[in-house]
Amino acid sequence: MTATVPLQVVEDVTGPDLEAAERAAREFLAALGIMVDSEGTRETPARMARGYAELLTARPFQMTTFPNDEGYDELVLARDIPVRSVCQHHMLPFVGKAHVGYLPGTRILGLSKLARVVEHFACRPQVQERLTKQTADWLAEQLQPRGVGVVVEAEHTCMTLRGVQATGSRTVTSTMLGVLRDDAASRHEFLALTGVQR
Known part of the structure; x- marks a missing residue:
């Protein structure tokens, strides 16, 4: 079914x-x-x-999953999901991309929903570290996969346009859960596929 x-x-x-x-x-x-x-x-x-x-206003969406009838047990990864949010400290934008992956359990997720989850947590005053962790934790709780990995790379205009004015600098944050945290080979595969580990 x-x-x-x-x-x-x-x-x-x-x-x-x-x-x-x-x-x-x-x-x-x-x-x-x-x-x-x-x-x-x-x-x-x-x-x-x-x-x-x-x-600052997230669009509503429905998190729809499908039975993993074929028993797919390899990594599912959506790369380069656009990220736009607002730094809660200065109310200036930060923009970049997210890489979100998971190792399926009994259910798989409609791929567009990975981007929807990122957007949902990005549409509020944020810090990048929390955005990364919220995305991973929510997917782990709702989907109950064997592992979840989230990497966010972003340029913060509060750092590039004001203050130190470090133009072109990017901040990278990651959260790994389950197998992607505990198993070095799985973690390496995830990071290699995101392009973050070169």
């Missing part, structure tokens, strides 16, 4: 108040001495409000 089983529905409970956000953005810009009364900047507060709302 190949029926799908939804594990959990992830829902957006409350939506953003764009009018309040636009007013706050207008006051914020004014406090920094930026006038928003010219033709080119008049809509800037509204654009800021919509932009941050998009960055």
Whole structure:
């Protein structure tokens, strides 16, 4: 039997108040001495409000799995999943890519859902270390695979555009669970396939 089983529905409970956000953005810009009364900047507060709302609001999705009827027991890996989030310390974006893999147990996952899980945890004020761990922990809890691996590589504009201004630097974080943590050969295979271990 190949029926799908939804594990959990992830829902957006409350939506953003764009009018309040636009007013706050207008006051914020004014406090920094930026006038928003010219033709080119008049809509800037509204654009800021919509932009941050998009960055900080996850889309709902249903986590659907399928029986592992064929007994597939090798690594499943989605590489180069786009990541965009906002640093919780400076509210500046960080962008990069995630590599998410798992060793199936009794169920396998629709591949697009790996990207959905990353997006879900990225759409909030974040730190990269927590984003990496939340993604891995959630997949382990919901899918109950034999192992999970998540690697995130990202450029943080709070570090590249301000402060030390380390342009081009990237931060790499990883979380390994189950077999991918305990077995060196499996961990090596996962890291080699992500391209992180060169």
